[in-house]
Amino acid sequence: MRIFWAVLSRDLRLSMRHGADTLAALLFFMVTASLFPLAIGPAPDTLGRIAPGIVWVCALLAALLPLDRLFGADLEDGSLDLLMLSGLPPFGIAAAKAMSHWLVTGVPLLLAAGPVAIMLRMPEDGIPALLLGLLLGSPLLSLFGTMAASIVLGARRGGVLLPLLVLPLVTPVLIFGASAADAAAGGFSPHPHLMLLAAMLAAALPLCPLAAGAGLRGAVE
C-alpha cells in the first residue's frame, strides 16, 4: 500500500510540474463545449435541451487526451520496468495510474462542468444530477481509459487506436450519465440512472485494474 501511494504521488508530482499539459484536457473540454452554441445557434431552448449531452461527450473526449501519455512516457524512459519490479502487483500500478488520471483530469472536468452547463443554458434543476452523474462517471472513464492505455502500449499507432477501443466500451456510461441529467432537467427522478452508474463503478473498480495489469505485464515482457 505504501508503494501504491508512492506511485500515485510520483504521478501527481509529475503532472504538477508539467502544468500546461495537465490543463490541456480541461481547456479542450471548454473549447469544444463552446463550439456547440456557435455551430447550432444560441437559441436557449435547443441549447438547454442538448446541454447534458454536450457536456458528457466533451468530457468523454477530453478524458481521452492524457491517456496516450499515461504509460507511454514510463515505457519510453524505462521507468515502467522499474515500477513493475517495485513489488506492487501490476493491477496495483494500474489502479494508482487510474486514480492519478482521475485526480488530474476527472476532478478538473467535474469542476468545470457546472459553469459550462450554465453557459449552455441547461435548466438549473438538471445541474446537480449532471454533476452527480459525472462524479460517478468520470472515475469510470479513468478506469476504462487506463485499461485501454495499457492494452495499446507499444502499438504502432496507439494514440489513434485508443479512442477506438475506449469509446465503444464507455457508451453505457455516456447513456446513463446523460439520461440522469436529462431526467432531472425534465422533472423526473435521476435516481435509477445514477444507481446504474454506481453499479457500473462498483463492478469496474476491481475488474478494470485487473485487465490493465494483464496488459501491463504483456507490455514489459
Add this chain to the structure above:
Amino acid sequence: MATPSSAEHRRPARTLHRFANPGQFLRLSGKITPWLFWIGGLVTVGSLTWGLFFAPDDWQQGDTVRIMYVHVPFAWLASAGYFSLAVCSFSSLIWRHPLADLAAVEIGPVGAGFTAVCLATGSLWGKPTWGAWWVWDARLTSVFVLLLLYLGHIALVRAFDDPTRGYRAGAILALVGVINLPIIKFSVEWWNTLHQPASIGLTGAPTIAASMLWPLLGSAIGFTLLFAAITITRTQAAVMEQRIRSLLMAKASSMSGEESVS
C-alpha cells in the same frame, strides 16, 4: 473428437493440447472443412429457397418478413462469433494456446462481416416496417457497439510489430467486451425497444409459426456451418503464413550469419 488412445490415458494433461499442434490441426481441418462447406452451402441454399419461395408470408408484413431468414441467423452468429472469439481469447490468455491466438485473429473479420450484414439486413427490414432505416433503440445500439468492438479488435491485434503482443492485447480487449453480449441479449427486455423481443428461446415454445420456424432453423444451421468453414479456412491460411514467415526468417538469419562470417 477421436476416442482417446491408451497413450493419452497415461498422459491426460496432453488431451487439451492435442489440438494445439498446428500440423494435427491442418490434417484434421483439411478433412472436415470441405464437408462443412458443402453441407453448409446445400443446407443454406435449401432453407433459403424454402424460406424465400415456399414459406407463408406474414399477415401484417407480407413478403418483407422473408428478410428474417437472413437477418436472424446473422444476428445469432454475430453474437455467437464474439462468444467464440472470447473463448479463444480466454484459452490464449490462460493456456497460451497457439492455435487459439490465430483463431481469435481470424474470427474477428468474419464476425465483423456477419455483424455488418446483420445491421444492413435489419436496416432494410426496418424501412418498410418501422418507416426508418435506423433507430437508436437499445438492441440496434448494442449490436452497433458489437461491430465497433469487432473492428477495434481487428485493428488492435494487427497494430503490434510483435504478433504475440497483439494476441495478448486483443485477448484482453475481447474478454472485456464480453459484457456487451448479455446487454445485446436482454436489451429487448430491459428497455422498451422498437425491436421485437425474442420469438425463439431455449425454454418455452417459440412464438413463431412452425411453417416459418423450420426454414429459419435450417438457414441458421447452414450459415453456422459456413461461418465455421470460413473461420477454419482462414485459420489454416494463418498457420501456413506463420510457417512461411518462420521459414523466411530462418533463411534470412542464416544468410546474414554467412555474411558476417565471410
